Amino acid sequence: MRSIIEKEQQKRQQKEHTIHMQRLIQEGGYISPDEYLWEDILVGVALKKPILLKGPSGAGKTKLAQSISHFFNQPMHSVNCSVDLDAESLLGFKTIVQKDGETMIEFVEGPVVKAMKEGHILYIDEINMAKPETLPILHSVLDHRRMLTNPFTGEVIYAHEDFTVISAINEGYVGTSPMNEALKNRFISFSIPYLSGEELRKVMESDFPDASKQLIDTMMNIGNELKKQVMNGLLSDEAASIRSLLDAISLAEHISVKRAIRYAIAEKLEDQIERNLIMELVDTWVK
Template sequence: MNSIINNEQQQRQTRRYGENETSLIQEGGYISPIPDLWEDILIGVVLKKPILLKGPSGSGKTKLAQSISEFFHQPMHSVNCSVDLDAESLLGFKTIITKDGQTFIEFVEGPVVQAMKKGHILYIDEINMAKPETLPILHSVLDHRRMLTNPFTGEVIHAHKHFTVIAAINEGYVGTSPMNEALKNRFVSFAIPYLAGVQLREIIQNQFPEASPTLVDTMMNINEDLKKQVVNGLLSEEAASVRSLLDCFALAEHIPVRRAIQYAIAEKLDDKMEQKLIMELVDTWVK
């Protein structure tokens, strides 16, 4: 398994780390919370399978995509989905330019076309936020054909051999809708849980090396309590977000822990009862 990943990494690599550059983890890259998850996803990438990352907000899906980009030294084009996403946002648009006194119509290539032609990674964030009628244009890109007929230019585009598609999905969130089965079946899906235990501590200590052991232990304990309440259905998943926890650490280096958690976690939630529960949990650890 490692040989196929390493061979592909060498083929895609456009630069090598210098003596003064750091490793992926030292740069704050993704750490897998589940044994083999990282390598299994890399295998899917090497095999040219579109990758779907499923997990709650703040579980590290975007960081994972960025780490894959770093691992293969492969640039990444991002699409942030919303109800306003349309074909032009994906493929590009025509514009009028004037050069040397003459007027031309020029096509400005969008992220899908650029990634396909250059062999880059296409990262589609919150793919289930897009309108269902927008995404079928990508069906031929995502299946064995790996090609696209651009409806704006008529150009037939065959994907570069290193072209990679990674999509992320937050299931059950407000504003999302179930993925069309024809679209979902084109992906290999991976569940991305929150970091915990040793992996979470490593991320924290890497990003905040000066943080006191007492602060790290306190934050870890609070995060564990928040995750338990998420599992019990008393808190929204956002309350246990690793992203929010790291925001807390950044604030807690300058202000009291209780206020840091209030600003970085509690105030993000709309439900007043959830906000109150979070602060009550904090009070059991912070005096």
């Protein structure tokens, strides 16, 4: 009898845990494509391992980072990488200020320094867009040392125990370059795929609670078709972007579905043949 009661208690506790996790994920905005990915990433974050999110544009990597921030109730500082990113953009810069009638030089802390000192999340978006020579300054931050000597002030900064690093990359896109192996090896890497099936429907229904079932069904069919053509190599990855599909739903609540798909998805593509293919696919689902 005792074992039966204990099993029932465990079952109820597991159910409560699942409901609690689903609520937290929903509040943060990200819905996991499988039952393991979300919790596996949380384990990596809890262990203070630098996390690398790999996936196509619009797969929800930033939403995922925001959901982690929400789950741990931990503020997030963002760095958007580009070829113009330099050490000052990461660490901060010196500036001249007036205090009590005197001219002084003051150091304004950047996102890396702030996150390290305050125990916040540092989110580095599109890290493979940065110039390779800029990023080695983060090596000691990302490995077991979790420290940094600020070259602008000489200050030695040891990371707060709650400090966490999450990075995201879009592999194979124009303007990106392969990550340096020394940098990549400091991360635990997770592939973030596009959502599909019931997970995608949950996102649509959550973001657009007033949308008709017909509109959601139509967009589900179009989204699945676009993903299929991407997998077949007939469309670029960005054609299946969940972000763009959600933009299309937002427009389609006010204008025709065809025009919404054209503006939110097709017109973003460079190739005219791909744009035409998308609109042909839409014609099979929208009369």
